[in-house]
Amino acid sequence: MRDDAQDRLVTLAGGTRVCYRIDGDPDDPPVLLLAGLGEDLTMWSERFVSALVATAFQVIRMDNRDCGRSTYAITPPPSTLRQLLARPRPDAYTLADMAADAAQLIEHLGRGPAHLIGRSMGGMIAQTVAARYPALTTSLTSLYSTTGDPKVGQAAASTIALLAAPPPRNRVQAVRAHLRMTAHLAGTGFPIDEVEEAAHAVQxxxxxxxxxxxxxxxxxxxIQAAGDRTAEIARITAPTLVINGDRDPIVAPSGGDATAAAIPHARHVVIPGMGHHLPDALALLVADHVVAHLERASVCPS
Known part of the structure; x- marks a missing residue:
């Protein structure tokens, strides 16, 4: 079966179409995975997904709007200058709109509340869902993410330079760009597998x-339009786990520190040598922390 044959599509209120996949037993508690900036649902390590399924969780992965097979907005993108100055266009959607997409997907599936796991931008979306839709949230796991406070979690100059590179125009260029970026982001303790990463880029x-x-x-x-969300995420009541590495060049570790400090009773795990990537080599270590958190939250919800 082709991988894309697993894709399911739903049109949400307001007309946004969301593509998603489901793995695992429908009788198991649902877990919603929210990917990062420019990442589609295939960027989640299959080893990570399989670890969750093997421990009796049903895993739902979605393409965020403007990514993968979900809806692409018809509004013009912001100029490079607007992005550098953090001045969103008046017609910008925000993390709150992306969180509403995730909440509507949970409601559409009719499974009740879900464990939320988000990485980077997906962590910001998951935080927003947990803050605004507590009845749909069993637990929150925020992976290498931040609060939106401009004083924390800022990217290194070397990362900003890579992000400014011209976009790829074909599949070969896309693979090369992905390998450059993931090698840069991976940290010191978990180097990338180029074959694995090339396959992700092609997908x-x-x-x-x-x-x-x-x-x-x-x-x-x-992200920029959402601004500083510290006060909002301080309202989160769901059991929360914050995970980040100490070698993250795009969301500095201070972003993880600030997230854990803002959310009441959050657990905080810092993984030595981890950067801003979740390859197969790191998947089982992260999964061990996440599964323990999900199991605690399932037994003792907030």
């Missing part, structure tokens, strides 16, 4: 149903 390129460059720019704008 993402082949599944992209719109203008990926414009979509990613609008996602950046959504």
């Amino acid at each position: 993402t390129w082949d599944r992209t149903a719109g203008d990926a460059t414009a979509g990613t720019a609008r996602q950046v704008q959504a």
